[in-house]
Amino acid sequence: MSSDRSVMWFRRDLRLADNPALLAAAEAEAVLPLFVLDPALWGPAGPSRRAYLAASLRSLDASLRSRRTRLSVLEGDPVEQVVAAAREVGASRVHVSADFGPYGSQRDDAVAEALAEHDVELVRTGSPYAVPPGSVRKGDDTPYAVFTPFSRAWAEVGWPDPAPAPSGLSGLELEHPVDLPEVEVPEGLRLPEAGERAAAARWEAYAADHLADYADARDRPDLDATSKMSVHLKWGEIHPRTMLAELGRAAGKGRSTYRSELAWREFYADVLHHRPDTAREYLRAEYARMEYDRADDALEQWQEGRTGFPIVDAGMRQLRGAGWMHNRVRMIVASFLVKDLHIEWQHGARHFLHWLVDGDLASNNHGWQWTAGSGTDASPFFRVFNPTSQGRKFDPRGEYVRRWVPELRDLPDGEDPHDPSPEARRDVGYPEPMVDHKAERAEALRRWESIRR
Ligand SMILES: Cc1cc2nc3c(=O)[nH]c(=O)nc-3n(C[C@H](O)[C@H](O)[C@H](O)COP(=O)(O)OP(=O)(O)OC[C@H]3O[C@@H](n4cnc5c(N)ncnc54)[C@H](O)[C@@H]3O)c2cc1C
Incomplete structure (x- = not known):
């Protein structure tokens, strides 16, 4: 079989335009557009990301069909599936954009090794970033630990102009692909339109x-x-x-x-x-020694948006209703879990990753660590968000909390939507604050002092 055939293995690059890996694949006489449903990623993805991914794959398939080819989908361990696909079409190269995540980079090394046994090369071109992780380094060749100097050096490294979509694609197909996944959007969840x-x-x-x-x-x-x-x-x-x-x-x-x-x-x-370990472990190791509370009913109240703090509850309900949460509110709810409820950030990060459609290990877990004080922030733990004053400041008319916490729409005039009176809470069926913020702030700082010593 001709060896001038390639596979374009799509992963987190579900587009045709500005996709250098696809351009590289398209240099071959014929290309197999491939996606592998990997149980190791599909399983933990959560209902919103699965539904969104299914829609995005459909959109990619439609774009490929308009170019007279289609997306072939396989299911299983990529080490076996990508090798099988490359062998079936007689490809000599499999093209990907590089994955820098802890799982993805190891998976790609394993796939590259398995392909090499059949004289097929895994070619990594580009990445999901303007500047690939690992390329911005300090003068002494060590990585940056603080954002501002990183961002300056990042801009200096720079990036090329966007690449066009390939002008022509001669597509290959597999004999027995699986169907594109069909995923029902869970009840109560509204997802944005997917696709390029x-x-x-x-x-x-x-x-x-x-x-x-x-x-x-x-x-x-x-x-x-x-x-x-x-x-x-x-x-x-x-x-x-x-x-x-x-x-x-x-x-x-x-x-x-x-x-x-x-x-x-x-x-x-x-x-x-x-630091791939920081997907689970504290970036600042001393925070692992801090005293935390058990994640029990309090975690559940937080997850369900029943804390009695309107901005926290609105955020947690937005997460379930839209698969997305506003950044300011992500910080407020994360601070509340770690500093008011004294629960370790990993519990919150896991819940976020279950529901977020944009759920991304690096941004999520380091967003959590930043807010928890154990991450890259330079003045970390003593910044304890007051959920009531944050609400008043960033949602001054209470429109956001009313949008996501319907009980609050019935508050009588003159009630503060960010801190309704006990009578008004009772009347509209909204809970009392589950903790005294002032007392828990002091408690958080006490625990923090103990690891500083
Ligand atoms: C606890 C916590 C968890 C988070 N989890 C995720 C996550 O899983 N996935 C995710 O993409 N972002 C995450 N973020 C970052 C941020 O909240 C979202 O990127 C942002 O809310 C997305 O909405 P947007 O596209 O409208 O943002 P915009 O304000 O329009 O920002 C534009 C883009 O910049 C990037 N961006 C903005 N803020 C941040 C940030 N703080 N960190 C990293 N990138 C940022 C995003 O790619 C975003 O799309 C998290 C932040 C916190 C505090």
């Missing part, structure tokens, strides 16, 4: 209408002022390079702040690349 086209449309509309106000409005969960691009970035329906090119077209505070947020995503991927 939806991602491009969302970004274009956001850049035109909201980017200029981003710096001022991004902390306001009531305004719907952030881009919601995290979901599309998570699945690689758009590459950050495409977004950075747009951001670079003009000056302005909104654009520079947005660029800095994209740099956070790259920073956390870099930190996790250098």
Whole structure:
């Protein structure tokens, strides 16, 4: 069989445009577009990510069909499935964009080894990041541990312009692929539209209408002022390079702040690349010695949005209802779990990863560690968010909490939606605060002092 055949193994890069791995694959005479449903990832993905991924694969398949080919899907261990697919079509190369996560990088090494036994090469081109993790280093060749100097050096390393979609694709198909997965969206959950086209449309509309106000409005969960691009970035329906090119077209505070947020995503991927253990373990080891409470009923109350703190409950219900939560609220609910309930961040991170459609190991677990004080923040633990004053400040009219906590819509005029009176709570069926924030803040600081000594 001809050896000028390749496989394009899609993973977190579910798009045709600005996809250098696909361009590399398309240099062969014929390409097999492949996706492998890996039980090791599909199992823990949670209902919202599974449903979204299924929709995104359908969209990718539709784009490929418009180019007279299709997506072949296999199910099982990629070490076996990718080798089987490459052998079936007689490919000499399997193209991927590199994965830098702890699981993905080991999986790819194992697949590369298995392919090599059949004289097939695994070719890694590009990554889900503008600058691949591991490439930004200090003068002494060590990685950055703090965001601001990282982001400066990251910009200096730079990135190429976006690449076009391949002009022609001569597609191959497998004889016996499995069907594209069908996943029902769980009741009560509303997911955004998936796919490359939806991602491009969302970004274009956001850049035109909201980017200029981003710096001022991004902390306001009531305004719907952030881009919601995290979901599309998570699945690689758009590459950050495409977004950075747009951001670079003009000056302005909104654009520079947005660029800095994209740099956070790259920073956390870099930190996790250098310290894969921090997906589970404390980045600052001393925090493992701190005293924590058992994750019991209190964890459940938090998960279900029944803490009696409106902004916390709104966030936790938004997570279940939309598979997404506003960044400011992610910080508030995370701080509440760790510093008011004294529960270890890993319990919260796991719950987030179960429900978030944008659930990403690096951004999630380091977002959690940052808020818990054990991560990359320079002035960490003593920043204890007061959920009531945070609510009043960032949701001044209480619109966000009323949107997600329907009980609060019935509060009589004059009641503070961020701290209703005991009578009003009783009347509308909303719980009393489950803890005294002031007392728990003092308790958190006491526990923190004990590990500082
Ligand atoms: C506890 C906690 C958990 C988080 N878990 C995740 C997660 O699983 N996946 C995820 O993508 N983000 C996570 N974040 C970061 C952030 O909350 C989301 O990226 C953001 O809310 C996504 O909404 P958006 O696209 O509208 O953001 P925008 O404000 O429009 O930001 C634009 C893009 O910048 C990136 N970005 C923004 N803020 C951050 C940040 N703090 N860290 C890393 N990247 C950022 C995202 O890619 C985002 O899409 C977490 C933050 C915290 C505090």
